[in-house]
Amino acid sequence: MIDRINLDILRCLRENARCKASDISHKVNLSVSAVIERIRRMEAAGIIRQYTVLIDPKQVGNDLTALMEVSLEHPKYYDDLVDMIRRHPNVAECHYLTGEFDFLLKIITDSSASLEQIHRTIKSIPGVSATKTHFVLKTIKDEVAMLPDHLD
Template sequence: MDKTDYRILRILKENGRESASDIGKEIHLSVSAVLDRIKKLEDSGVIKSYTILVDSSKLGNDVIALMEVSLEHPRFYDEFTETVRGIDAVVDCYYLTGDFDFNLKVTCASSDELEQIHRKIKSIPGVSATRTHFALKEVKNVYAAIPGE
């Protein structure tokens, strides 16, 4: 990857629907050169998919919580991750080092709904402890960091 590829990624990060023509004008490349570069970025897996960012609160999900989860033993990893993938309110899940094994980002409509999600997660076999933090305010939410930004 070169500087031009990074410039294309930055533009697409801001607007995944930006036309190859507009990208080409901004970075001084032909439309076909831009399309070729984007295709290579997709084929190599650098660009994994195109998606949208939504404002969760406008969808009625006013509660954001970060939940740390510990497992009794690593043998519970597969069942835990499979179950968490099936919980729509869990929007991010990271396997960690340190005192807890996982960190989950949960978005939901209310503290009552969060309680139900919490109970569901605590009932997954192997879960030994949780610690939940309510997010007061979103300060930054970026899907991906591109080097040089």
Template sequence: MDCIDLSILKCLKENSRQTASMISQTINLSVSAVIERIRKLEARGLIQQYTVVLDEKQLGNDLTVFVSVRLENPRFGEEFAKEASAHVNISECYYIAGDVDYLLKIVTDSSRSLELIHDDINGMAGVSWTKTLYVLSTIKNDVSILPEEIA
């Protein structure tokens, strides 16, 4: 990957709906070259997905929390990860090192809904402890981070 690829990625990060023509004007490269480079980035798996970032509050999801989860034993990890991945309100799940085993990001509409989700999590096999941190406001929420050279 070179600086031209990084420039293309920066354009797509700002707006993944940009046309190759728009990108070509921004980075001074032919449209066909931009298209070819994007295809190569997709084929290499560097570009994994084009998506939309939604305003959760406008969707009625006014509550975001992070839940730390400790399991009784590592043998429960695979089953826990499968259940967490399938839960509709768990938007992110990380297996982490430290005092806890997993960190979950949960987005929901109310404290009552959170209570039910929390019951679901505590009912998952092997869960021995949880700690919930409430998000008061989001300062930064980047989906992907580009190398510093052009960011």
């Protein structure tokens, strides 16, 4: 389903999800109706999952980003931790890992006091055996929609 034209359409949408089909059609040399049909097919196939807005956390008062590694005593605690993480408004990302720690959380919040409270909340979840927190000093790259760099 991903050919060169679809990849070009996705690049246009990644740059600006509000890009008009007519503008995309000029860039990819297809009719507007063909562009719309390709977008609909990619939506139906789950390639395009959603359209969203990117918010600068600092502009809305969330000046602190931290990465927290979390270990569980036993896999039986997985579901409870995941349920809490999904509901927590300050956890932007959660990744299940191999290695020393079981999860890596990206936490975005407004202060170290808030991060301390989040840390206490996570540590109090039954089964959490260890955490390790890293403060992000500067984000060098933050891509939200990755595309293949080439097609075979």
